[in-house]
Amino acid sequence: MVDLVLSPADPSRLAKPARRPAGRSVTSxxxxxxxxxxxxxLALLTVLLFAPLLAVFAQALQExxxxxxxxxxxxxxxxxxRLTLITAAFAVPLNAVFGLAAAWAIxxxxxxxxxxLITLIDLPFSVSPVVxxxxxVLLFGANSGxxxxxxxxxxxxxxxxxxxxxxxxxxxxxxxARELIPIMEEQGRAEEExxxxxxxxxxxxxxxxxxxxxxxxxxxxxxxxxxxxxxEFGAVAVxxxxxxxxxxxxxxMIEMFYNEYMPVAAFTxxxxxxxxxxxxxxxxxLLEWRHGGELAAAARRH
Amino acid sequence: MDRMLPxxxxxxxxxxxxxxxxxxxxxxxxxQMVVSDDSDGPRAERxxxxxxxxxxxxxxxxRRWLAGAAIAVIGLGLTLEPGAVLAAxxxxxxxxxxxxxxxxxxxxxxxxxWEALGHxxxxxxxxxxxxxxxxxxxxxxxxxxxxxxxxxxxxDAIASKTGKIPEDWQSKLPHNSAPYTSTIVFLVxxxxxxxxxxxxxxxxxxxxxxxxxxxxxxxxxxxxxxAWAWADKQYGGNPDEIRTYMHDLFAHVPVLDTGxxxxxxxxxxRGIGDVLLAWENEAFLAEKELGQGEFEIIRPSLSILxxxxxxxxxxxxxxxxxxxxxxxxxxxxxxxEAQAIAVKNFYRAWDTSKADPADVALLPALDLVTIDDLGxxxxxxxxxxxxxxxxxxxxxxx
Numbered sequence: 001m002v003d004l005v006l007s008p009a010d011p012s013r014l015a016k017p018a019r020r021p022a023g024r025s026v027t028s029x030x031x032x033x034x035x036x037x038x039x040x041x042l043a044l045l046t047v048l049l050f051a052p053l054l055a056v057f058a059q060a061l062q063e064x065x066x067x068x069x070x071x072x073x074x075x076x077x078x079x080x081x082r083l084t085l086i087t088a089a090f091a092v093p094l095n096a097v098f099g100l101a102a103a104w105a106i107x108x109x110x111x112x113x114x115x116x117l118i119t120l121i122d123l124p125f126s127v128s129p130v131v132x133x134x135x136x137v138l139l140f141g142a143n144s145g146x147x148x149x150x151x152x153x154x155x156x157x158x159x160x161x162x163x164x165x166x167x168x169x170x171x172x173x174x175x176x177a178r179e180l181i182p183i184m185e186e187q188g189r190a191e192e193e194x195x196x197x198x199x200x201x202x203x204x205x206x207x208x209x210x211x212x213x214x215x216x217x218x219x220x221x222x223x224x225x226x227x228x229x230x231x232e233f234g235a236v237a238v239x240x241x242x243x244x245x246x247x248x249x250x251x252x253m254i255e256m257f258y259n260e261y262m263p264v265a266a267f268t269x270x271x272x273x274x275x276x277x278x279x280x281x282x283x284x285x286l287l288e289w290r291h292g293g294e295l296a297a298a299a300r301r302h
Numbered sequence: 303m304d305r306m307l308p309x310x311x312x313x314x315x316x317x318x319x320x321x322x323x324x325x326x327x328x329x330x331x332x333x334q335m336v337v338s339d340d341s342d343g344p345r346a347e348r349x350x351x352x353x354x355x356x357x358x359x360x361x362x363x364x365r366r367w368l369a370g371a372a373i374a375v376i377g378l379g380l381t382l383e384p385g386a387v388l389a390a391x392x393x394x395x396x397x398x399x400x401x402x403x404x405x406x407x408x409x410x411x412x413x414x415x416w417e418a419l420g421h422x423x424x425x426x427x428x429x430x431x432x433x434x435x436x437x438x439x440x441x442x443x444x445x446x447x448x449x450x451x452x453x454x455x456x457x458d459a460i461a462s463k464t465g466k467i468p469e470d471w472q473s474k475l476p477h478n479s480a481p482y483t484s485t486i487v488f489l490v491x492x493x494x495x496x497x498x499x500x501x502x503x504x505x506x507x508x509x510x511x512x513x514x515x516x517x518x519x520x521x522x523x524x525x526x527x528x529a530w531a532w533a534d535k536q537y538g539g540n541p542d543e544i545r546t547y548m549h550d551l552f553a554h555v556p557v558l559d560t561g562x563x564x565x566x567x568x569x570x571x572r573g574i575g576d577v578l579l580a581w582e583n584e585a586f587l588a589e590k591e592l593g594q595g596e597f598e599i600i601r602p603s604l605s606i607l608x609x610x611x612x613x614x615x616x617x618x619x620x621x622x623x624x625x626x627x628x629x630x631x632x633x634x635x636x637x638x639e640a641q642a643i644a645v646k647n648f649y650r651a652w653d654t655s656k657a658d659p660a661d662v663a664l665l666p667a668l669d670l671v672t673i674d675d676l677g678x679x680x681x682x683x684x685x686x687x688x689x690x691x692x693x694x695x696x697x698x699x700x
Contacts, residue, residue, distance in 0.1 A: 142464075158442065159439065241439055241444045242431055243427050246427060
């Protein structure tokens with residue numbers, strides 16, 4: 001109890017509480033600890049992120065930029081790039097529409113089974129892509145009823161482009177919805193209800209109130225979705241059939257080139273894929289910088 | 303969807319354009335307000351303007367986006383090769399990992415041969431992966447016209463599970479439908495630092511052996527069976543001693559890759575292990591592609607005659623022209639020209655009349671057992687590699 005009473009005979013205790021050196025606030029750490037932690041994080045970042053990325057580019061350019069560009073002229077590389085872009089061109093817009101619809105239903109309405117729907121949307125995050133791919137093979141493979149019908153009608157799903165698009169869509173499904181739900185929930189329905197009371201039709205309310213409110217989050221979700229769609233390997237590998245020049249996407253082609261002792265071609269394609277990813281990342285950072293506040297709600301959920 | 307505004311509210315609002323307005327008061331009651339042009343208050347006007355401005359921006363944007371996306375998709379779609387439309391001379395050859403280079407060269411030669419016979423330019427597509435995985439894909443509906451797999455048992459699996467290949471497929475082409483053969487050799491690092499000469503050396507204390515997983519890789523089954531054949535001879539058929547040897551062998555394997563090519567990469571590019579059990583052709587290729595003088599090929603005292611087999615998938619032939627092309631694609635593999643290509647790619651061929659003698663000299667005669675000496679695939683496959691089979695037993699006993 002004595003300690004609680006400050007002795008006027010010992011004024012130094014007022015100026016120097018505990019053993020904390022002067023001039024340092026309670027929220028900061030000793031210099032050596034700060035430097036160690038920063039160095040540790042930087043070292044980890046370098047080893048885990050920058051070095052591998054640099055290695056990819058270095059490998060691609062090991063025989064000069066000429067042979068790197070030449071390797072991209074390979075018809076197989078061409079068709080792989082084209083297939084990847086086609087896949088993203090189908091999967092991303094469709095997932096944007098589905099994601100928007102799902103987020104709209106979940107955020108603006110109360111209904112039975114809502115929690116179940118949210119779980120369902122998250123499913124692709126928790127299911128391994130390989131399992132997802134195998135599911136499509138089981139469902140649409142030649143030995144299933146549906147798959148047999150499609151094959152008989154000349155529209156093979158598995159081991160053809162539709163299967164690749166489907167598998168990609170499955171894996172990238174949650175990205176847009178997951179981005180939109182927290183924002184839409186936070187915004188509530190007041191503005192939409194106001195628009196309706198002012199006489200706007202449902203479609204007009206959606207166009208003029210709902211969509212503008214979520215547009216940056218939507219774009220953000222689309223970018224994430226796109227990055228994953230172009231890079232997906234596991235699920236696509238299972239449903240692709242690996243027909244060269246036909247059902248081989250960029251990630252699959254990279255593996256094939258590597259296995260065929262064509263490191264320049266493999267790493268050039270890998271560098272291109274990484275560049276596509278970096279462009280997406282840059283766009284995402286730009287969005288965060290421009291519209292940080294609006295995206296904060298979503299970011300808190302990640 | 304039970305908490306939305308009453309549907310008739312906006313229906314009515316629409317009917318009279320923007321003249322009718324419903325307003326909720328704080329008690330939840332709905333008030334209908336009819337507003338005429340000149341009675342618009344300044345607040346209402348502002349709000350209307352806001353809506354209109356937003357409306358002016360967004361739909362135009364959305365439309366532009368949609369149009370852009372549509373054009374992009376159509377454009378991309380147009381450039382997509384008509385893969386689904388099968389030309390008469392289109393063939394899909396579903397093969398296993400180590401034959402990539404062989405079929406790249408053969409497809410070119412075959413295209414010229416097929417054209418010389420007075421046909422159009424054939425479009426030959428190839429697919430490579432582990433032999434077992436490829437068989438699985440064909441069973442699941444991969445539209446292969448010909449399969450060129452590592453093991454007869456993989457072709458058997460397609461035949462029995464789908465009926466797309468006749469049961470007697472192996473008698474349809476010469477030499478048990480194996481146009482080229484290979485064997486299993488050791489690839490060691492230059493100078494053979496661990497002094498590996500035969501199967502017995504693989505279980506020395508400090509030796510790490512690289513081989514793929516016999517469950518998924520055809521090549522790995524040949525590796526396994528070659529080791530088994532040697533142990534069988536070495537230990538005079540004593541089953542316990544053979545099993546002990548096999549168990550010791552797999553205890554020396556640090557990584558079980560899924561395919562032959564993956565194992566080669568592990569050994570040659572990632573530098574893991576002291577000895578790679580590999581197809582002879584794969585060992586030569588690794589040496590050629592990854593640096594002459596970095597590796598040495600060691601031939602054990604006894605190995606196995608590995609017979610990769612080929613078959614037409616009759617159930618996947620969509621026209622007579624395709625049938626003719628598929629048949630010729632496989633029978634021409636036995637021609638002296640094609641056999642020379644096989645030898646050039648380090649396969650052992652039956653007819654070396656047109657092959658470069660230097661290539662032939664690389665493949666000296668060896669003491670080889672055949673799969674039939676071990677009882678044939680129909681017996682070996684379930685006994686050794688089936689679920690709970692001998693491989694599972696020795697590998698789990700680890």
